[in-house]
Amino acid sequence: MTNLSCRACGKTNLKSLIDVGMTPLSNAMVPFARADEGEVSYPLHAFTCQDCFLVQLGEFQTPQAIFAEDYVYFSSFSTSWLEHAKRYAVDQTARFDLGPDAHISEVASNDGYLLRWFADAGQKVTGIEPADGCAEAARKVGVHTEQQFFGRKTARAVAASRGKADLMAANNVLAHVPDLDDFTGGFAEMLKPEGVVTFEFPHLLNMMRYNQFDTIYHEHFSYLALRPVMEVLAKNGLRVFDVQEWPTHGGSLRVFACHEGASHDEHSGVAEVLAAEEEYSLYDITTYETFGERVRGIKDGLLSFLIEARRKGETVAAYGAAAKGSTLLNYCGVGTEYVSYVVDRNPNKQNRFMPGIRIPTYGVEHMQADNPDHILILPWNLRDEIMAQLRHEGLTGDFVTAIPELTIVK
């Protein structure tokens, strides 16, 4: 049914994993003032490559439109993510003995949430970030930012103007890259001979194991496991020497790579993660065949709960206008008849509609005043942090999450 070619290996042996249907871009929230305007929808259909097992979306759209000026995700609005970034800076500075002369660069540096910690320590930092609003916010916290998409060409230019890097970070960006080969090739251009690059990405193993289908949205072109990442890095002369598992985003990998000839020893994490992937049969296509059915079960569970709540006259509102919430609600066809509104702490996500299903979004004070019977937490990966905060703020309703299965916490 497809003549698509794989974003990693180039072969055309792709098999449908899940077809979410036609949905608008998940971050394309609609301001109230534009309520009478239409929205553009794109097919959201994920495939598994039967050769290299990269899970990926079919071609549909250019990244320029995805990272347009309305892009409203700022990393620094999540407290736990800021803490994770700070810890990264402390850990890598110690592990790789990064002194005051070190040059640290981050690709997709967002609002400077990570590099600011290195800049505060007096180290030279170079952020590379295409989105206007993010680049501007980063400069305000003292992070030198080149406003570019990353690839070999940008890497050569930045290496020439700013110098090569001792440490490069690419957190939660690999999945957003349409051309994995050109992107990873950029790190080979920009790293010093003994330099280290770290990539962080949600692990496909967890998406499969815990039914995290709502991490599938148009901004995520690929869903990554260790083996295909090692293959695309190796094609570009980069060698993976360590892997760590982190709980962020529902279970992520942090992969450490260097030039093939660099002296970094291989750590046991590489073999351990590859073994876990093998054990789950991640490189066997039959593993992917039941995913669609399990996802339909999630839709059944959420809809049953919402229908019952409505019959009983109970109120339901949602927390966190995250991209994954957009996939979940659009896939399940849930509008304001079931979920009255969504609240978010990020002012850029307030007084808008969630794309597609058009549920209005407000600040958290709206929920505090209303105190609904049930609170559907859309960013389930931050559930514990959100529950504690909302309880502390006096909300008394149940907390509901839909993934990996419907769960209600009283």
Ligand SMILES: [Zn+2]
């Ligand atoms: Zn492939």
